[in-house]
Amino acid sequence: MTADDHELLSRLADTVRNQIAPAVDDEYARTQAFMASVILQRLAKQSQFADEHRAAETADIAALADQLDAAFAQADAAGETEAAVPEDLRDAVTRMRQRSSIAAASEVITALYGWDPSHPVARAALAAVRGVLRRDIDRRMEIAQ
């Protein structure tokens, strides 16, 4: 969506809230109209922040994938892991990088818990993922609140 879309949605939300909803006599329908206004406002914010959030997400995922690959390589080189970093975890990181999507971090997390979440390498990896997820949920909260 474009900046114009955002402004249009925002104006629609205002119209529904301030002009349409108050004119509705039926309580259920009036509440629904106010809900429609809230939803339009959320969509307006989603549209407003879409490009900015997408860029931040792409940068965060790329940096996270670099960080995890480096950590795994370091663990391999040092031979300090009792068990090698599992292949499914490495593959999950590769797919996350390729998809460049925060959603793909779910697979990384599942692989981390499937390995051994108390292992030092896994713990550090989970902390790194959580840092990215924190930033992501903070961005989403800009829209949700």
Next chain:
Amino acid sequence: MSAAGAATHDHAGLAGVLSDYLAEQLDAAGPVAISGMERIAVGWSHETWLFEAVWSDGADEQRQAFCLRRDPGNALLRQESDLGEQFRVLKCLEPTEVPAPRAYWYEPDPEVLGAPAIVMERVPGECPSPWRRAGRDYYTAAAERGVLPASFTDALAAVHNVDWRAAGLDFLGVPSGDSDFALREIAKWEALIDESGHPGHPILADLIGWLRHHAPVTEQLTLVHGAYRTGNVLIHEDRVSAVLDWELQVIGDPMYDVAYVLTELNREGTELLSNVVPRGLFFERYQQATGIDIDLERCAYYQLLYAMRSAAFWMSAAGLYADGSNSDLRLARTHWSVTVALERAATELGY
């Protein structure tokens, strides 16, 4: 608009079919007059209707207030909240100390009352919403009078003191021991998430992984209400006259309910647990009444499980609107409530 699967009948239509239904159930000598039909608490799960019936038993005029719950088939938690199970639970609770409505009839055939339904006793009392200022003021005033906090605590103790095997409640499913209870709950809410069609979020994967990895051993099994708070109990003369919303009950860890009482989610701007009970009073009275020690570590675990449950609720709700099953825009709005639930989970997981 009538969404797919939604219950049918307006006030007058429902009164008509109820009259026919009750005439048969009550073995009335003549028609049953239905009056005062009122739909209350435009809820997110089942429809709830109150009404009064007047009939003749052949000798005298009889009059009774009833409550009807109908399952429209397109409401939140429809998968977890079968009216047949609710009816069975209420029948099992009748001989116990738990204040609960007496259930009279369960009608599974949607053709009869427009949807599967239970007809039950209308218990006197009110149920102020703790999410509204008026409700919170009501509970604050009741807390100052002192009777309701004790009664609220006692009613939960009564739930946990039920001899659930003797009451026949083992049909709810009995966890096998160790961490089985927590793992069952996780699996239940994960299934709801999967069914919702919501894309999910990695925080949820983290939360589920953490919950599985830290699932506590359940040392004692009791009947668990699953949503025990103000707003889900009926209050009459400052006492709990009925525990309502038997939709999420399980046999499980009593700390699951205690955690729900302790959580900050169920109170707003007050230290009173569930808006009504001083913490010290709750701990002392609950432990004395049940002989169960409150385990704060397990409660903290269950609060994270509630974060998962909240996310599952909202995903399911948003999915109902998204797939066209339900046209209520309140459900559509919950798409963004998922984000709020996940943010809380992230904070509680320490990030």
